[in-house]
Amino acid sequence: MSEEFEIKNKVAASGLINFDLSTLLPKGERKGIDLKDFLFMEMVLKEKDFREKVAAINLEEYKDAYIYVYNSADAIVPLWAYFLITAKLTDTAKKIVYGSAENLEMILMHEAVRDYDFSEMNGKRVLVKGCSDKSIPENAYVELVEKLSPVVKSLMFGEACSNVPILKN
Structure with missing residues (x-):
């Protein structure tokens, strides 16, 4: 195939890090x-x-x-x-909390975001995935922005084809 008609994945070449918060959800009953x-x-x-x-x-x-x-x-x-x-x-x-199932999920996600090593995102452009088949507590997104804001070059929310810019450093 000639270079003139070569299909290129511009998202992959952009250095954009796609981050799916649902990957931090602890597995278990x-x-x-x-x-x-x-x-x-x-x-x-x-x-x-x-x-x-x-x-x-x-x-x-x-x-x-x-x-x-x-x-x-x-x-x-x-x-x-x-x-x-x-x-x-x-x-x-593994963990015991007082409250509802929703309280449990919020605490689990709080701990997961708190303990995750985000060093790979230092100075990078980060896109936080907007859609997930798993239920993520809204507070997890708030905590994620708090954690990433001081270290990323830019932060976006959504999908690569349709995202919302959140911040630029």
Whole structure:
């Protein structure tokens, strides 16, 4: 093929780094523990019963899982109840948080962005992928911009064919 009609990938030749935030999502099963299941009549925490139910937790069910602990009952649960559940699962689970599945994902992504080595992007043009088949918490994008702003030459959001310029240094 002659050079006159050669197809060139201008995006690849531009030195643009395409970054997909979804690649930072930790892999593993997510599981919720609802404290209402540990309460007497789903309403009252009786310490002896609660401790027995916590002791009976099958640790294999939570091995290497990401766990969120919440309370869907309209009951007041003392803070030490969360301590007991967490103490039981700490050596088994990858991560335990208080809150919803969404809270768990936000914390996992926070840690992933915080711990990622972005040094390869120093002084480079970076395009953050805009579409993903995985759900990414919006806060992860905010934290990513915060992390990249001081080091990249330019930052864009979207796709190579259609992007939004965010900043230039």
